[in-house]
Amino acid sequence: xxxxxLAARLSSVPQFLIGIAVVGECLVFALLSPSxxxxxNFVNVALQIAIYGILAVGMTLVIIxxxxxxxxxxxxxxxxxxxAGLLEKMSGQPGLGTLLAIVAGIxxxxxxxxxxGLMITRLRVPPFIVTLALMTVCRGLAFIFTGGFSIGNLPLxxxxxxxGHIGPVPVPVVMMxxxxxxxxxxxxxxxxxxxxxxxGGNEEASRLSGIHTKRVVQGVYVLNGALAGLAGISLASRxxxxxxxxxxxxxxxxIAAVVVGGTSLMGGVGSVGGTFWGTVFIGILNNGLNxxxxxxxxxxxALGVVILLAVLLDRIKK
Amino acid sequence: MALLEMxxxxxxxxxxxxxxxxxxxxxxxxxxxxVGENGAGKSTLMKxxxxxxxxxxxxxxxxxxxxxxxxxxxxxxxxxxxxxxxxNLLPEMTVAENIFLGxxxxxxxxxxxxxxxxENRAExxxxxxxxxxxxxxxxxxxxxxxxxxxxxxxxxxxxxxIIIMDEPSAILTDRELGELFELIGRLKKQSVAIVYISxxxxxxxxxxxxxxxxxxxxxxxxxVTTRLNQDQIIRWMVGREIEQFFPxxxxxxxxxxxxxxxxxQAGKLHNINLSLRRxxxxxxxxxxxxxxxELARVIFGAEPADSGKIYLGGKxxxxxxxxxxxxxxxxxxxxxxxxxxxxxxxxxxxxTTMANLSRLVRRGFVDVRSEREVTxxxxxxxxxxTPSTEEKVRNLSGGTQQKVVLSKWLFTQSKVLIFDEPTRxxxxxxxxxxxxxxxxxxxxxxxxxxxxxxxxxxLKMCDRILVMHEGEITGELRREEATQExxxxxxxxxQQAANL
Numbered sequence: 001x002x003x004x005x006l007a008a009r010l011s012s013v014p015q016f017l018i019g020i021a022v023v024g025e026c027l028v029f030a031l032l033s034p035s036x037x038x039x040x041n042f043v044n045v046a047l048q049i050a051i052y053g054i055l056a057v058g059m060t061l062v063i064i065x066x067x068x069x070x071x072x073x074x075x076x077x078x079x080x081x082x083x084a085g086l087l088e089k090m091s092g093q094p095g096l097g098t099l100l101a102i103v104a105g106i107x108x109x110x111x112x113x114x115x116x117g118l119m120i121t122r123l124r125v126p127p128f129i130v131t132l133a134l135m136t137v138c139r140g141l142a143f144i145f146t147g148g149f150s151i152g153n154l155p156l157x158x159x160x161x162x163x164g165h166i167g168p169v170p171v172p173v174v175m176m177x178x179x180x181x182x183x184x185x186x187x188x189x190x191x192x193x194x195x196x197x198x199x200g201g202n203e204e205a206s207r208l209s210g211i212h213t214k215r216v217v218q219g220v221y222v223l224n225g226a227l228a229g230l231a232g233i234s235l236a237s238r239x240x241x242x243x244x245x246x247x248x249x250x251x252x253x254x255i256a257a258v259v260v261g262g263t264s265l266m267g268g269v270g271s272v273g274g275t276f277w278g279t280v281f282i283g284i285l286n287n288g289l290n291x292x293x294x295x296x297x298x299x300x301x302a303l304g305v306v307i308l309l310a311v312l313l314d315r316i317k318k
Numbered sequence: 319m320a321l322l323e324m325x326x327x328x329x330x331x332x333x334x335x336x337x338x339x340x341x342x343x344x345x346x347x348x349x350x351x352x353v354g355e356n357g358a359g360k361s362t363l364m365k366x367x368x369x370x371x372x373x374x375x376x377x378x379x380x381x382x383x384x385x386x387x388x389x390x391x392x393x394x395x396x397x398x399x400x401x402x403x404x405x406n407l408l409p410e411m412t413v414a415e416n417i418f419l420g421x422x423x424x425x426x427x428x429x430x431x432x433x434x435x436x437e438n439r440a441e442x443x444x445x446x447x448x449x450x451x452x453x454x455x456x457x458x459x460x461x462x463x464x465x466x467x468x469x470x471x472x473x474x475x476x477x478x479x480i481i482i483m484d485e486p487s488a489i490l491t492d493r494e495l496g497e498l499f500e501l502i503g504r505l506k507k508q509s510v511a512i513v514y515i516s517x518x519x520x521x522x523x524x525x526x527x528x529x530x531x532x533x534x535x536x537x538x539x540x541x542v543t544t545r546l547n548q549d550q551i552i553r554w555m556v557g558r559e560i561e562q563f564f565p566x567x568x569x570x571x572x573x574x575x576x577x578x579x580x581x582x583q584a585g586k587l588h589n590i591n592l593s594l595r596r597x598x599x600x601x602x603x604x605x606x607x608x609x610x611x612e613l614a615r616v617i618f619g620a621e622p623a624d625s626g627k628i629y630l631g632g633k634x635x636x637x638x639x640x641x642x643x644x645x646x647x648x649x650x651x652x653x654x655x656x657x658x659x660x661x662x663x664x665x666x667x668x669x670t671t672m673a674n675l676s677r678l679v680r681r682g683f684v685d686v687r688s689e690r691e692v693t694x695x696x697x698x699x700x701x702x703x704t705p706s707t708e709e710k711v712r713n714l715s716g717g718t719q720q721k722v723v724l725s726k727w728l729f730t731q732s733k734v735l736i737f738d739e740p741t742r743x744x745x746x747x748x749x750x751x752x753x754x755x756x757x758x759x760x761x762x763x764x765x766x767x768x769x770x771x772x773x774x775x776x777l778k779m780c781d782r783i784l785v786m787h788e789g790e791i792t793g794e795l796r797r798e799e800a801t802q803e804x805x806x807x808x809x810x811x812x813q814q815a816a817n818l
Contacts, residue, residue, distance in 0.1 A: 189683040191675045198672060201661035208620060208650060208658055209673040209726065210641040268663050 017313065018261060018277040022284065029288030036291050043170065049283035050172035051076075053276070054231045055254045056261075057183035058224030060275045063258055064187075065217050066200045066267025067120065067127035072228040072254065074138035075112050076247030079105035079232025081142045084151035084242025087158055094155030101158060105233035106226050112138060113225020117218035135251070142244040152241040162238030172234050179227065184272040196220060200267030256303075257282050260310040282306075319382050321346040321511050322367075322480055327376035329362055329535075334743070336362040337373065338535040344480065349502055349512040351522040351543070354532035355555055355806075357771065360515050363532070364482050367513075368400040369393035380479075397479035401469045403488055409458035414440040416457055417472045443471045447501050463494035470501065474510075481505070482513040487521055488607065499525045517605050519548045519810060531555055548812070549803075556773060556802035571781060572596030574632070575765045576648075576734050578617070581626035586612045588789045590626070594734065599756065599766045601780030603773065604809045608786040610769045611653055614736045617767075618650040619643035630734070644673055649727030651720070653738040653769070659723045662712040666704050667693040669711050669722050674730045696725035700755060717748025724755065735759065738769045753779060773802045787811040 029036045055072050062069045083101035090097030112134060119130040164171040187193035195216045198206040207213045236242045261278025263270025285306060289299045320343040329337040337359050344350045352360045365371040367378065369390040378385050380396060387393050393400075407416050414437040423432045423439070437453030444451045449467050457465060466486060473481050487495050502512055502525055514526055522529060523543055530540040531554040538554045574595050581590040587609050594600050602610050615621040617628065619637025628635050630646055637643040640650075652658035660669050667686075670693045671678055678685050678692070693707040700721045704714055711722055720740060727735055737756070741749040756779065760766055770776050776783055783795045785808035793808040807813075 185683075191679050191684055194668065194672075194675060194684060197664065198661050198668070201663045202657070204658050205652075205661055206672070208618070208640050208652060210639075210644040210730075211672070212639070212641060268661070 015262065015271065015274045015277060018274060018281060018310075022277055022281050025281065025284055025288065029284070029292065032288070033291035036288060041287070041291070043168070043173075045280075045283050045287045046173045046176075047170050048287065049279050050170070050176040051231045051235050052250070052254055052257060052283070053176040053279045054179045054227055054234070055250060056257045056275045056279050057179050057272055058227035059251075059254050059258050060183065060261075060263055060270055060272055061187065061196055061220045062127075062224050063255075063263050063265060064196050064200045064267060064270045065220050066203070067217070067220070068131065068255070068265070069116065069127065069221065069224050070131040070251045071112060071116065071134035071138055072224065072231075073247040073250035073252075074135045074142065075109050075225060075228035076232040076235055076250055077142040077244055078112075078138045078145075079108040079229040080236030080239075080246055081146050081151060081242035081244055082108050083158075083233050084154060084236050085145060087154050088151055091153075091155070094157050098155065098157040102161075102233055105236075106229040109225035109227065109229025109232070110222055111225070112228070113222040114218070116225070117221035120221065121214040121217050139244075146242065146244045148244060150241040150243045154237070154240055154242075158237055159240060160237070162234050162236070163240075172238065175230070175234060179230075180272060180276050184276075187272050192216065192219070197268060200269070202268075253282070256307050260307060278310075320344060320379075321348075321381060323379040324363070324367060325377050325379070327363060327366055327373045327378075329366060329371060329373050336535050337366070337376075339376070340532065340535065340537045342530050342537060342540070344511045344513060346479070346511055347506045347509040348528065349506060349514055349526045351526035351529040352513055352515045352532065353517070353519070353522065353529060353551060353555065355771065355773070358532040358555070359535040360532055361484065362535075364400060364484065364513065364515065367393070367480075368398055368482060370400075394476055394478075397477060398482070399473035399476065399478040399480070400482040401466070401473065401484065401486065403485045405462070405465050405469050407457045407465055407468060409456070411457060412437075412453065413444070413451055413455050413457060413460070413468055414453035416468055417443070417453075417475050419472070421476060439475070440471065443474060444468070447471065447504070448497070461494075462489040463491070463497070466490070466498070467501070470505075474505075478510065480511045480513065482515070484515045485517070486514070487516060487518060495521070517810065519551060522551075523548075533557070552803055552806045552810075556806050571598035572763065575630065576617070576767075577629040579627040579629075581613070581616060581628070582624045583612065583616060583621070583789075584624055586789050587616065587623070590791055592784065592791070594765045594767055596733075596763050596765055597760045598782070599760055599768055599780045601776040601783040602767060602769045602786065603771065603776050603783060603805060604786035606771065608809065609789040610786055611738055612789075613786075614650060614738050614767070614769060617643070617736060618648055620650075644730050644732075647731065647733035648736070649673075649730060649732035649734070650736045651723050651727065651738060651740060653742065655716070655719050655723060655743075660711050660719060663710060665708050665710055666697070666702070666714075666722055667707040670696060670707075670725045670729060673726050677729075692729065693725070696721075696728065700725055701751065715748070717744045717751065720744060720748075720752060721755070732764065734765045734767070736767045736769070739771065740768065741770075741772065741775060749775075773805055776800075776805070777802065785809050 035041060059069060083105040086101045086104050087097045090100065116130050116134055119125045120127050161171055166174050187196065195211050198211060199213050199216055203213055235246055239246065257278040258275050259265065260281055261274035263274060285303065286299065289302060322344040324340065324342045326339040326341060327337050328339055340359060340363050354360050362371065366373050369387040369392050378387060385396060387396065417440045418436045423436050424430060425432045440453035444467060447467055451464060457468060486498060490498060505512060516522060526543050528540060528542050529546060529551065531538045531551060533555060572595055574593055576594040578590055578592040581587055590613060604610055612621065616623045619640050619642055635646060656662060667689055671689050675684060678689050690707050696702060697704060697707065702721045703718050711719060740752055744752065756766055768779060777800055781797055783800050783805065784791050785793045785805055787809055788811065792811060792813060795804060
């Protein structure tokens with residue numbers, strides 16, 4: 001039984017590498033800024049990456065099937081404004097309103113994900129095109145619904161989702177950790193997760209092995225949509241408002257985190273663990289550069305370079 | 319002096335000697351047929367000539383001068399063009415754009431395209447073939463026959479001296495075929511040499527001057543068509559001694575497990591009737607494109623049949639997906655392991671359990687420990703050469719990969735296994751192992767439908783042999799009465815010749 005374990009360890013090398021990169025990055029920033037290595041700052045970083053982390057788990061599954069989802073940033077906004085709109089209508093019953101707002105937000109994501117999934121699996125439209133279209137549609141709907149303004153004055157109960165704490169830990173961070181754990185178990189331990197890899201690796205062979213490929217792919221887009229809805233509620237709660245242009249370009253940041261975490265855009269390869277480290281890496285990079293007083297424009301250049309380096313490293317390894 | 323001489327061309331692929339000192343000479347103004355069974359080396363030889371492959375040894379002379387054809391571009395510049403069966407045109411471009419692709423006519427050194435001249439030239443060329451096509455027509459709007467003419471026009475426009483046509487008749491109706499023959503006649507008068515690859519012997523007698531027969535990578539004979547008949551050519555094509563090797567303890571096949579009645583699939587399958595019994599190996603042979611793989615996919619639920627009935631264990635079944643077929647006990651070892659049979663980036667373990675993973679799920683999670691045990695069991699029983707259950711399938715040899723596919727279907731407890739070209743791309747030693755495994759399986763009561771183009775293999779393995787030709791089963795031969803000649807005749811749709 002030595003051999004399998006050794007092989008398993010070798011196959012997790014990409015996560016190992018990104019882990020080292022995160023540690024190295026921390027060392028550099030710790031030297032550059034005295035306030036970097038503080039508990040307070042780490043909680044801060046965790047809070048900053050929470051929304052991206054939730055989204056990145058769904059995106060990892062989508063990308064492993066060989067797909068892509070560009071609509072999540074817009075779903076975040078649409079879910080947020082619909083939840084906020086509902087809360088405004090039900091301002092008399094904040095408790096029930098909050099519950100319904102959560103259902104409405106996640107429901108928005110599920111409906112959008114179902115739509116993408118159906119177009120992709122039944123009508124064979126490429127994921128890029130379907131979700132690109134959905135991206136603009138959802139963004140447009142968010143603006144139509146609000147008339148272009150934010151919907152604020154949300155009840156305290158709802159604010160707990162974005163600004164509350166459980167013990168010392170912010171609620172969004174708890175949500176992110178749960179989503180990462182759930183995603184990891186689903187992908188690496190369940191039969192469904194195995195099918196996701198198989199489809200990304202070879203869809204025809206999967207179909208001929210009796211895997212219901214359409215159902216599996218459909219499910220992945222629905223799940224991804226649901227997570228986008230959840231992220232939307234969390235963001236609206238944190239902002240204290242449903243904002244129609246929130247979540248702008250989140251899809252690109254999230255894809256970057258997933259790719260830096262070692263998931264291949266060709267499908268079939270990747271892991272939730274890798275995505276976790278990818279998200280952390282980019283989160284710390286942004287935070288560290290901020291603390292080191294690097295101006296935001298230079299930060300963007302640095303981020304781009306890092307993404308390229310990560311992917312190049314992956315190439316060289318192969 | 320011959321226009322083209324290919325001398326002692328040898329080409330080896332991993333595990334296969336594809337060309338073994340092949341020798342062909344072609345005269346200017348000649349139509350030269352190249353025939354042989356699937357895998358005899360015709361395409362490989364022509365790919366060497368057209369620069370797609372480099373031979374390991376041997377030489378090529380054009381007009382007596384030795385040439386090194388290092389790429390398809392070199393071949394084109396030497397006047398050698400290959401017209402592939404699946405035409406190589408750009409459907410979204412016009413006829414003229416396609417014909418002049420890569421050697422466009424330009425106005426000046428700046429490279430502005432001279433569209434009108436190209437269109438006129440294209441039309442003139444096609445006119446000279448008797449094809450009144452517009453140079454501005456989009457290729458995707460043309461019929462297949464017209465597209466083929468455009469391909470030939472393209473070959474002429476680069477002043478080709480040798481045009482290789484790979485199965486040109488496969489996509490043509492009878493009338494269109496007549497037009498093609500006329501055009502070949504015209505090209506011959508212009509001293510263009512044609513190499514004509516075809517399975518249809520009657521065409522060869524109509525249009526070709528000489529025939530070269532290939533078998534097992536060797537060129538067996540070249541002779542003038544008028545001195546030959548079909549039987550002689552078939553004998554050269556198959557003429558090899560078959561080692562008879564069959565397990566003596568073969569049990570008598572049991573009850574019927576699978577029956578097909580009048581299966582139809584538009585344009586692909588016609589009136590297919592077939593029966594398969596427990597412990598029996600039935601061969602399904604024929605030429606490439608005869609509909610064997612299509613039939614396998616219908617049985618497996620991967621493609622729907624238009625009509626007809628399938629019975630499994632006496633009960634009528636209708637599979638709408640491979641899942642249903644698998645659950646009913648059917649397994650399909652696809653012809654192309656890499657693109658359809660395996661997920662190459664996944665481990666042996668994951669590929670083995672893929673079709674029946676739910677059996678290993680405990681409380682929502684895959685029980686990886688039992689999965690390893692199951693896989694190790696198959697590795698021992700089937701002698702799978704892999705360092706561990708965790709090895710990526712990509713790193714294994716062809717024969718070993720085939721065994722992994724087989725363990726996948728054993729894990730689903732298949733009662734009927736369809737082997738589609740089970741030994742393709744597998745070296746000789748591994749082939750023998752696959753045969754042994756197949757015999758072991760039928761001894762355990764599994765029924766096997768074996769699709770194969772390799773006649774010696776079919777004759778060696780099968781209790782009965784079904785032969786397909788253009789979507790129909792043209793004959794059934796019992797093991798005792800089957801010969802390569804009879805099978806070949808049936809595969810070419812020549813029932814009379816088979817009764818010899």
